[in-house]
Amino acid sequence: xxxxxxxxxxxxxxxxxxxxxxxxxxxxxxxxxxxxxxxxxxxxxxxxxxxxxxxxxxxxxxxxxxxxxxxxxxxxxxxxxxxxxxxxxxxxxxxxxxxxxxxxxxxxxxxxxxx
Amino acid sequence: xxxxxxxxxxxxxxxxxxxxxxxxxxxxxxxxxxxxxxxxxxxxxxxxxxxxxxxxxxxxxxxxxxxxxxxxxxxxxxxxxxxxxxxxxxxxxxxxxxxxxxxxxxxxxxxxxxx
Numbered sequence: 001x002x003x004x005x006x007x008x009x010x011x012x013x014x015x016x017x018x019x020x021x022x023x024x025x026x027x028x029x030x031x032x033x034x035x036x037x038x039x040x041x042x043x044x045x046x047x048x049x050x051x052x053x054x055x056x057x058x059x060x061x062x063x064x065x066x067x068x069x070x071x072x073x074x075x076x077x078x079x080x081x082x083x084x085x086x087x088x089x090x091x092x093x094x095x096x097x098x099x100x101x102x103x104x105x106x107x108x109x110x111x112x113x114x115x
Numbered sequence: 116x117x118x119x120x121x122x123x124x125x126x127x128x129x130x131x132x133x134x135x136x137x138x139x140x141x142x143x144x145x146x147x148x149x150x151x152x153x154x155x156x157x158x159x160x161x162x163x164x165x166x167x168x169x170x171x172x173x174x175x176x177x178x179x180x181x182x183x184x185x186x187x188x189x190x191x192x193x194x195x196x197x198x199x200x201x202x203x204x205x206x207x208x209x210x211x212x213x214x215x216x217x218x219x220x221x222x223x224x225x226x227x228x229x230x
Contacts, residue, residue, distance in 0.1 A: 044158075
């Protein structure tokens with residue numbers, strides 16, 4: 001079945017360090033891909049999305065590119081801040097059938113940024 | 116714009132009691148999702164509705180759990196009788212049905228503790 005695999009956490013970085021969180025997916029069709037962020041005590045918020053191959057989603061300095069050839073959607077940020085400390089979830093949504101709009105989530109990666 | 120509204124934010128009760136969680140989706144959204152999040156199991160989809168009709172409840176743990184959506188602006192998740200292993204954060208999310216590239220919008224969750 002369809003699935004999402006993301007790197008195990010926790011990830012601890014110093015402020016202004018470069019961030020990469022790896023995400024790969026398995027899908028029988030052509031999914032839409034998402035990154036969600038969850039700050040402590042809050043629900044998940046959409047961070048960015050990409051709906052077709054080679055699309056780049058970006059928001060708040062974060063970027064991810066939909067790579068169909070490697071079935072990946074890695075999250076990157078050039079310079080992290082303490083305020084980026086959160087749990088990050090990669091997710092996919094299939095573009096066909098009765099389950100359109102359903103999200104399949106990875107297990108989440110906790111990021112801690114130290115001053 | 117009002118987001119997804121969940122109540123209560125916190126609930127502490129003794130095992131055996133009935134628990135009712137409530138959700139108001141974003142106006143105009145016609146898909147609604149209930150999730151459970153725990154440290155051990157991560158984020159699990161319990162059930163989702165399209166146009167107030169339950170589509171897939173395969174994630175509901177057992178018969179003690181039930182969910183209803185009597186109209187487009189309200190849904191409940193009920194646990195009766197509750198058990199300590201039901202302790203978790205329960206999230207409700209809504210989106211536009213049948214649109215894979217439309218993100219789900221999450222509420223802030225209900226933190227449930229069963230003593």
